[in-house]
Amino acid sequence: MxxxxxxxxxxxxxxxxxxxxxxxxxxxxxxxxxxxxxxxxxxxxxxxxxxxxxxxxxxxxxxxxxxxxxxxxxxxxxxxxxxxxxxxxxxxxxxxxxxxxxxxxxxxxxxxxxxxxxxxxxxxxxxxxxxxxxxxxxxxxxxxxITSSPATYSGHLNKGIVVINHLYQRGRKLGADIYDEVRKQVPLDLIGMGTEAYGGLGEVLHPDIPAFIGQYRFFFNPIRYTSLGLSFLEAMMMGLPVVALATTEYSTVIENEKNGFVHTDIDYLVDKMKLLLDEPPLAEKIGLAGKQTVEQKYNxxxxxxxxxxxxxxxxxxxxxxxxxxxxxxx
The missing domain is CATH 3.40.50 (Rossmann fold)
Structure with missing residues (x-):
């Protein structure tokens, strides 16, 4: 009825x-x-x-x-x-x-x-x-x-986190080659379905992701061409500083040097990842600004x-x- x-x-x-x-x-x-x-x-x-x-x-x-x-x-x-x-x-x-x-x-x-x-x-x-x-x-x-997260950002792991399901099966569009290039220069972990075979940590269930990724210093999104990812916004919501390609909608969400880092120059992004690793207070400041952005725009x-x-x-x-x-x- x-x-x-x-x-x-x-x-x-x-x-x-x-x-x-x-x-x-x-x-x-x-x-x-x-x-x-x-x-x-x-x-x-x-x-x-x-x-x-x-x-x-x-x-x-x-x-x-x-x-x-x-x-x-x-x-x-x-x-x-x-x-x-x-x-x-x-x-x-x-x-x-x-x-x-x-x-x-x-x-x-x-x-x-x-x-x-x-x-x-x-x-x-x-x-x-x-x-x-x-x-x-x-x-x-x-x-x-998105809803607010009870998890908090600590950033005590001096490395970045990438969250993509089946990254290598999905290839260049999802930035598998970019991930490979960047992890040679910056310590990164990868989670998502189908990632274990390529050195990733495997799937983390959605309710557990915020607490898991909150340990990392920053969140990296290597995707060339897709919609604005929910995992990206979820990372921002908990105060995790974000780094991404300045493609599709990402360039309208992130204001460089303030609430995250976006660029089409991979070398620029690598330099900013290293900066976040070297300066935890800066990472916390940028992450907090990102959290405020999401609370206002994507509540x-x-x-x-x-x-x-x-x-x-x-x-x-x-x-x-x-x-x-x-x-x-x-």
Missing amino acids: KNSNRLNIFTWHIHGSYLYYLSQGDFNIYIPVKENKEEGYYGRGETFPFNDNVIEVESGDVRFLQLDCILFQTNANYLVDQYEILSEEQRKLPRIYLEHDPPLKQPADTRHIMNDPDVCLVHVTHYNKLMWDNGVPMVSVIEHG INRFTKDWETLFHFVIDNTKSSNHEKKISIY
């Missing part, structure tokens, strides 16, 4: 950390489950401490749910999954496509796969929105939001309010039969 006091949102479990932060909003999130646990059908899992508003539903029972909005997160969700598990009536509900990534092949000339003018396209950074050829009238940006209250506002906008807009009244929300 539908809860009349809260919106009922249906989506797939795609990015666990993003789903966790989204679930901090005042709405119910239904996610499908399949026995084989294929992508998007994992259910709640055991990694994230989801609240009761994240509700598992067997995939075959999804068509019987009373929902307010459908949230797509991948091409497969939009092109395949919706036709397999949603009813015809549910496929006419208010719909949002949440795009997590920038275009991967031709950044300035890639048309987004979702081309339905009745569906709202949401990006997680302004850079992503800028680079996609969006092609639909309703386009929005909801920047990340969870702003994030969930943005989502609640968008859900209501799309729902109200869909109720109108006059499609010409739809407005762009760039």
